Amino acid sequence: MTATSQHGASLAARPAAISARGWGWRHAGRAKAAVRALDLDIQPGERVLLLGPSGAGKSTLLHALAGVLGDANDDDGEAGDSDESGSLLVDGGYPREQRGRAGLMQQDPETQVVLSRVGDDVAFGAENLAVPRDDIWTRVHEALADVGLSHLPLDHPTSALSGGQKQRLALAGILAMRPGLILLDEPTANLDPAGVLEVRDAVARCLDKTGATLVVVEHRVDVWKDLVDRIVVLQPGSSTDSAVLLDGPPDRVLSEARSMLTAAGVWVPGYVPDTRQRSSNPAAGTGGLLLAAEELAVSRERARRKGFRKVPAEPVQQGISAQVRAGQALAVTGPNGAGKSTFALTLAGLLGPVAGKVSATVALSRGAGIDPYQWKAEQLIERVGTVFQEPEHQFVTGKVLDELLFGPRHLGHGTERVDELLERLRLTDLVDANPYTLSGGEKRRLSVATVLAAHPQVLVLDEPTFGQDANTWAELASFLSELLDAGTAVVSVTHDAEFTAALGGTELRMAAAPAVAP
């Protein structure tokens, strides 16, 4: 590896400077500008955390800096085109004319990987910048070492990586371009706590080595606070105010604007939002039994056909026993890959068990049979409701109100609960909106409301707090505690210890080894 160390110094590309003067951007087909009147200077080598409520244009700014926003003000000048005003410069030039000067990492790990072999993926950016072949492989080895993935062979399949590893791989691909500016758009929002630290530490190491300028957008301030030397808070554009609300060293901004930031739903370090306390927290094991899992083995795969042979699915987890009781919370916790979600989906009657069984008591089945997997969809939703991690997967209509009415109409029920849910989850103003156009927090609230509209006795939630801001988090925890008090059973798959604590109840901890219920 002597070659690597000789080239080490060359990794330090010249850090980039950013300068925005009255910059604004309106996306094609939108009436309102995403960013308006932005004045901001970032010096070479500075590390900036960008905060602000959703709709403040943080992602738009990062995309513009990465040069991927596309051309505004085209010659054809059609009304539907996007619109740019003022200037946004990287090193005094337009970002989209400087390929490779900036590297961008986005949220969804799956789409940060381009090619199917680790080495090829890291090389992709350098190839596009026409780096000579021999230099590319030097850069690939170096970048993989910097992000802590050098133990993987170059032909290792990228599909076999964990979320945190995929994000580190993406970082390696960015580093191989030797950018002066690294842009991270919520890079850890989809990761479990271990993955978050993995990525954060890799970023820190690479910045120390390259001295590149950093701009990161992230809700969770505590993760990035010690790594950045400046926090900039943006606010949604209005015609009079400046787009920058606050700007300064982390400690100062966080102390000056603590109440403002918490009000905006930012996760300020050391802050756990207040949630409703449960009025009655029954002791573990009380409450009517609704659903029980016995010696369950679970897998997403179905039995596969190999020629004439039928090969049973390989369980990701087995020997799980658990009980779901009315008015009781059950938190399913454990590391990624332990089969938590798969277990929850099996419990909820959406996947068939590989071995063992899920049985509903008479109090829940009400004549529909003992095995939830055999229930018809209409029977299922008024007994067990499941909220998926990605709300969009569950949208079945084009309007918020129709989404909420869908379940009750299907069941032939009255729709009296819909108004209550709209009110309670602050969706009343959005009834005519298209579900796909809502913000992340709104989508989450809607997906919970739509499932509850069918009145299930058991509510199963898969990572309900992932990527949510502190306000949505608190609303959700309070709302679920109300449901629990009203006698609904709540099963949540979560990494979030504070959320588990807020709901109380029992915890089913799943390890790589077969789990045992408390």
Next chain:
Amino acid sequence: MRQELNLQGNRALLTRANPLSKLAAVFLVTAVLALSIDWVSASVALILELLLFPLAGLTLTLLWQRGWPLILAATVGGWSTSILAPDSGKTLIDVGLWTMSEGSLELGAGFMLRGLAIALPAVLLMSCTDPTDLADALAQKARLPHRFVLGTLAAMRLVGLLAEEWQTIGMARRARGVGSRGSALQRVKATLGQSFGLLVQAIRRASRLAVTMEARGFGDGTRTWARESTYSSLDVWVLGGGVVMAGAAFAAALWAGTWNMVWLGS
């Protein structure tokens, strides 16, 4: 599905040949077989193809696992041809409505063997060719536009993801009360709705991937290639092997007098 696009540690000799020469050899063999329905050319090609299995790292078990639908289809095709083809020669089976004669059996066998012999080279090619290497060869050697080739390659990676997403969306919709069980009409409606959901997710994923690629400098400009696609002496052998196989099949059929051009009728 995602794993099957990889070579899974296949280190056989033919994995080192250039994908383009393999493609050309496959084309030669299948082109000759497509010209004639006869059992001699098909069997000769089939035997030669089976002999190539070890060189491609393919085993009969693997073939059956990956290619059983093709094998079944060829068998069924052959069977129905031998029943339905016009009779000639001695009648072998006569069960009222349908009969099988020597002539129709020969045609059926030819049909089945030909189907297998045409399908096998493609299975052979895919089992010893990495899609990334194929893309490299198409862009560097065949001079196809790199933007198109690499875009397709990146999109293929998403196909595997979509298969997983399809399952998730199906479950998510059942959790909303949309049943995928029930009458045929209900199933069709459910599948249509699920397809729409998948389409939305596919477009979202694809546009995010496009941003990722663009942010890594992907575009029309000149680019270099980290992996050089090269020809070696092995490729001469591969191409030569293709010519020999095609020639052998043709010559054997001519010699046996069974060569039977498709468009000339029988």
